[in-house]
Amino acid sequence: MRRPSSKLADVAKLAGVSVATASKALNDRKEVAPSTRLRVREAAQQLAFVHNRQARSLSTGRTGIVGLLTSDLEGRFSLPILMGAEDAFGAEQTSILLSDARGDAVREARHLDTFVQQRIDALMVVGSRTDPRRSLGSSYDFPIVYVYTPSESSADCSLTIDNVDAGFKVAEHLAMTGRRRVLHITGPLGDTAAMDRARGIDAFIAESDASLRLGHRTNYGEWSERWGRSAALMAIGQGVEFDAVICDSDQIARGALDAFAARGITVPDEAAVASFDNWELLVADASPPITSVDMKLAELGRQAARLLTDAIGGTPLPAGVHETNASLVVRGSTLR
Amino acid sequence: MRRPSSKLADVAKLAGVSVATASKALNDRKEVAPSTRLRVREAAQQLAFVHNRQARSLSTGRTGIVGLLTSDLEGRFSLPILMGAEDAFGAEQTSILLSDARGDAVREARHLDTFVQQRIDALMVVGSRTDPRRSLGSSYDFPIVYVYTPSESSADCSLTIDNVDAGFKVAEHLAMTGRRRVLHITGPLGDTAAMDRARGIDAFIAESDASLRLGHRTNYGEWSERWGRSAALMAIGQGVEFDAVICDSDQIARGALDAFAARGITVPDEAAVASFDNWELLVADASPPITSVDMKLAELGRQAARLLTDAIGGTPLPAGVHETNASLVVRGSTLR
DNA sequence: CTGTTAGCGCATTCAG
């Protein structure tokens, strides 16, 4: 029951006005004389007055809190999204209530419950895969945006990345730089991201003229460095011919790079290596540095924040899945 | 001004009791007849009633919100700490308001301000280095714990890792497994973590009997894979003799490993490699997997949460810097 | 055991 800081009443008293006037003055409403506004301001300053948002939200109905529900805080995805969102919200003075369900439905339900208790103004649901997730439905009375992992309901608003386009871009880059035979090392078969990218590669092949046409072969596996290494070794062992490798994550690429080094295959001369995620940590200091697709996650977070801000203001959220194009960051691993 | 969900008054009416009784019933207070408690419960259930924390906190003085102020969300440190804390706070009771100052003092001040406005119950200040940071002072009316990065004021409560002990442990492990000449590749000279670990190594040497005594040489540089690689190459080029390398981060170790592979030095046979951070991503799938010191960050977060929970309950925070011992996770890079 | 009465701190009518 701690109640230390000064309240509006204190400010009002010191300024010699009523609480109502003080409130108006501090909230920059027109109906206050400039002189009194100043007096109130000074009083507030002097008392180090800080609005009590709990109290304020009780009367305004807004908390200034946005919930962020994630399933993989540890992973590569949530964080950049979160930071982008924080940026975009920052201006509006909204803060982010964080919770990590860790892929557990029970946990998720509990966290959602606290969100409701806290009367959050809006919710961002972030996932680490592009496979659609169960919708939270429309029974919540705050706007919800799904980021990266889209909702399976088309009535919801989802923001994600166009992996087909991303695959296309990588294939294009490799073809343009003279590669012709591509080994595609990816995640699990059935994983949307993996399959979309493969489709993107195919799409490029279909569209490109004969001189740029490349052959490719896709190996499904798992999202790990270990898999990248063994897939590369396997291909070498089987005598598969290739002059380029597309790895569906930077981790996979690191594994592949390692395998090539061990087998004396030089990168980028004998084989180009390109990957997805553009995780600086893994990609920038690799030898050679790895060309990688940046998923623009922070941008996704910013977009989500903007949409939600608007939604709080009354603009309805645009339903459906909205895809953003990723962009290729070229580094030494594909340039000979 | 959205006001959708049912309120306590609705529940009370439906249950045929007063609001006060309904409140008591839902809060599991003794002074309510079991039968009425049940009736109220059912009414609440039926109306899908959810407490409004804003309102509640207005009368209790507690918000159930803990602030987390970090300077490097992206980095390796904040996240595990955050997750540990989330665990310990238990989602039902406390939620975490997140903010990343990104090393910017202005941003930090702004975020602190919103924290105050939100009337958080407690604050966790997390940093990514072990060099002390400026104290936030004692003018805030909520308890503050500094995690990983300690406060420079001994009046504050800080939780961090004992890097001297960590350095000691690594040296001990290497000596016990038969290594005698250690190359220590670390971060910037002046960085507390780097220097503490060097001291730990020295401490081990001083304490150990002659048969285990090892020689070592410390190279200060930066916290990057690139530096690990070049430091290793440099040592090799200069003909420095060593049969073990201690890298002060997993990233540095990856660089060193890479350099050894390039120069045909086998790990662990010709040289052992050990590092700090135990970042699964970097360490588990390396070839060979890297022995690394786990900083127990999640545990640090849990401890902080417990201390803060107690502090909210009235127990004063223990002032001073409290160090936790890290633990060594042994993998293939040091076992021949 | 239960209900009545008072606030918690602020924003918002609506008279003056």
Add this chain to the structure above:
DNA sequence: CTGAATGCGCTAACAG
């Protein structure tokens, strides 16, 4: 332009 009154949803005394 200003202020007195009212309510946001809930908990905390205090009577009954």
